[in-house]
Amino acid sequence: MKRGKAAPVPRTRAEFHRAEHNAVVVDGEVYFAVERDDAVHVLSSRCPHRGGPLHLGDVEGGKLRCPWHGSMFPMARLCDQSHPAIRVGDTVAVYLPTGKSEPVPVKTIVRAGVAPA
Numbered sequence: 001m002k003r004g005k006a007a008p009v010p011r012t013r014a015e016f017h018r019a020e021h022n023a024v025v026v027d028g029e030v031y032f033a034v035e036r037d038d039a040v041h042v043l044s045s046r047c048p049h050r051g052g053p054l055h056l057g058d059v060e061g062g063k064l065r066c067p068w069h070g071s072m073f074p075m076a077r078l079c080d081q082s083h084p085a086i087r088v089g090d091t092v093a094v095y096l097p098t099g100k101s102e103p104v105p106v107k108t109i110v111r112a113g114v115a116p117a
């Protein structure tokens with residue numbers, strides 16, 4: 001069997017305006033932005049335990065606590081799995097995977113807890 005290159009995953013551009021938002025909903029999936037080591041990281045909000053909303057968690061001692069069952073996740077590990085993002089002034093831009101070639105709805109949201117990027 002011959003192996004070829006994997007097809008690129010369709011992505012959608014999303015923006016965060018740092019003073020106002022730190023989370024975005026793309027096609028029903030929530031992502032949130034955090035700042036760590038002078039870089040912005042955009043993370044999936046889906047908790048690996050049972051899908052809890054990590055964007056509503058609290059950061060304690062370098063770990064993010066999931067609000068549903070209290071699991072703690074090291075921010076360093078979460079940031080290693082982040083989506084590439086760039087920051088220009090107060091705007092953070094990221095291309096998030098959708099798996100769809102057609103446009104998908106994008107909506108920014110504000111949340112409390114995790115510090116805005």
Ligand code: FES
Pocket residue numbers: 047048049050051052053066067068069070071
């Ligand atoms: S869903 Fe996050 S700890 Fe259970």
